[in-house]
Amino acid sequence: MGIDLLQVIEQVGREKEIDSAVLIEAVSAAILSASRKTLGTALDLRVEFDRQARCFKLYAVRKVVEQVMNPHVETSVEEAQRLHPGAQPGDEVKFEVQAKEFGRIAAQTAKQVIIQRVKEAERESVFQAFRARVGELVGGVVQRVAKGNVIVNLGKAEAVLPPREQLPREDYRVGDRIRAYVLDVKKLPRGSQVVLSRTHPGLLAKLLEIEVPEIYEGIVEIKAVARDAGERAKVAVASRDSNVDPVGACVGYRGSRIQAIVRELMGEKVDVITWKDDPASFVRSALAPAEIESVEVVEATHTLHVLVADGQLSLAIGKRGQNARLAAKLLGWKVDVKGRGEVQRAPEEPIQPAIEGQVPAAERSTEEIPQLAKVLGVGEKLADRLIEAGLDSCQKLAHASDDALVQVEGIGPKTAQKLIEAAKAALASGDE
Numbered sequence: 001m002g003i004d005l006l007q008v009i010e011q012v013g014r015e016k017e018i019d020s021a022v023l024i025e026a027v028s029a030a031i032l033s034a035s036r037k038t039l040g041t042a043l044d045l046r047v048e049f050d051r052q053a054r055c056f057k058l059y060a061v062r063k064v065v066e067q068v069m070n071p072h073v074e075t076s077v078e079e080a081q082r083l084h085p086g087a088q089p090g091d092e093v094k095f096e097v098q099a100k101e102f103g104r105i106a107a108q109t110a111k112q113v114i115i116q117r118v119k120e121a122e123r124e125s126v127f128q129a130f131r132a133r134v135g136e137l138v139g140g141v142v143q144r145v146a147k148g149n150v151i152v153n154l155g156k157a158e159a160v161l162p163p164r165e166q167l168p169r170e171d172y173r174v175g176d177r178i179r180a181y182v183l184d185v186k187k188l189p190r191g192s193q194v195v196l197s198r199t200h201p202g203l204l205a206k207l208l209e210i211e212v213p214e215i216y217e218g219i220v221e222i223k224a225v226a227r228d229a230g231e232r233a234k235v236a237v238a239s240r241d242s243n244v245d246p247v248g249a250c251v252g253y254r255g256s257r258i259q260a261i262v263r264e265l266m267g268e269k270v271d272v273i274t275w276k277d278d279p280a281s282f283v284r285s286a287l288a289p290a291e292i293e294s295v296e297v298v299e300a301t302h303t304l305h306v307l308v309a310d311g312q313l314s315l316a317i318g319k320r321g322q323n324a325r326l327a328a329k330l331l332g333w334k335v336d337v338k339g340r341g342e343v344q345r346a347p348e349e350p351i352q353p354a355i356e357g358q359v360p361a362a363e364r365s366t367e368e369i370p371q372l373a374k375v376l377g378v379g380e381k382l383a384d385r386l387i388e389a390g391l392d393s394c395q396k397l398a399h400a401s402d403d404a405l406v407q408v409e410g411i412g413p414k415t416a417q418k419l420i421e422a423a424k425a426a427l428a429s430g431d432e
Helices: 003-014 022-040 078-084 102-133 199-212 246-251 253-264 280-286 311-315 319-331 340-344 351-356 368-375 380-388 393-399 402-406 415-427
Strands: 045-050 055-065 075-076 092-096 137-146 150-154 160-161 176-189 189-197 219-226 230-239 269-274 292-299 301-306 335-341
Touching: 003 022, 022 045, 022 055, 022 102, 022 393, 055 078, 075 078, 078 092, 102 176, 102 189, 137 160, 137 199, 150 176, 160 176, 160 319, 176 199, 176 319, 199 219, 199 230, 199 253, 219 246, 219 319, 230 246, 230 280, 230 319, 246 269, 253 269, 269 280, 280 292, 280 301, 280 319, 301 311, 311 319, 311 335, 335 340, 402 415
Parallel strands: 055 075, 160 189, 230 269, 301 335
Antiparallel strands: 045 055, 055 092, 137 150, 137 176, 150 160, 176 189, 219 230, 292 301
């Protein structure tokens, strides 16, 4: 043979990152398929690769019998022993067959078999490579945008960034370079699909590992990450070295390190907090910049009851409850934030039960729900929740605070303001 076949196979394997054994198997299958088209299917054919001779050999396997009935698959004892001394009836022996010159159809079949096997091997190689990289950071180039999905070229594979995993207000254009978190790798009939994310908390953790040498070296450890993607995030860090300030290491000189991450995340604000094992102490840092007056830890329900001054309540809860929500995610505890004035008026007004849900359903009149719903212009389900919360009259609603109403399920700041205005208007018109 004019070429070193093994060397060619090994070179192709290196280029496509496929094991040479897989390629040898693919070529063997191709030769076998072409040989059956040329020699017929009556023979029991086998193909083996001779590494010493560096070539493929074609064999016909026959069974040793005393009386030959089918010469295609059987051979006599005498004939078998000429090539394989010691062959006995019942044994299987191999006879080398000289492959005829393949015709056009046989050659085309062999080509298709090789192409198919190589493609399957490439897909499996990509799947195994990226499955091992789930949870890592990868970089790629935006190739196209289709129906909201951003297709990213990672070099050896294409990845998809679904709409739900994209940052709000982030615009992707063809040719843009992006970094993303490998969320999942799926095996599909036509190949592997790598799913990326720009909203996963792991992305922030990996970016910190790149920007902060102390995290990469293991001096500073990331304990927990909570994100409201595109808006705000909280990261809890701890230091294994008493001489290293974990927060200072992450923030960097004049905030240089954290600002690089903020730019990468399209302006997402990142709060870095020192991790504490005591939940009561940790929640004070997690709810910063709000000042906490007291914290009650309820182990049975895994809840932290946090008391703040009335002027600090909105700061502790944050816009749309964001600050308290992120703090709860960071701690892994349920965080219940209340203002001092709200707690003090609890014995006089039924607003405190509104937050704790202390009005039993059995005590509510079935006539109250549609009546209150009609006066306020809301649905009966929301009216039922208001009554359950103890806000069963326009007078109580008119004197309720926005913060108290927001604690009721389904009510946001705007809805709370509208309900209070509707209650006051009803009182002014005498419709109680």
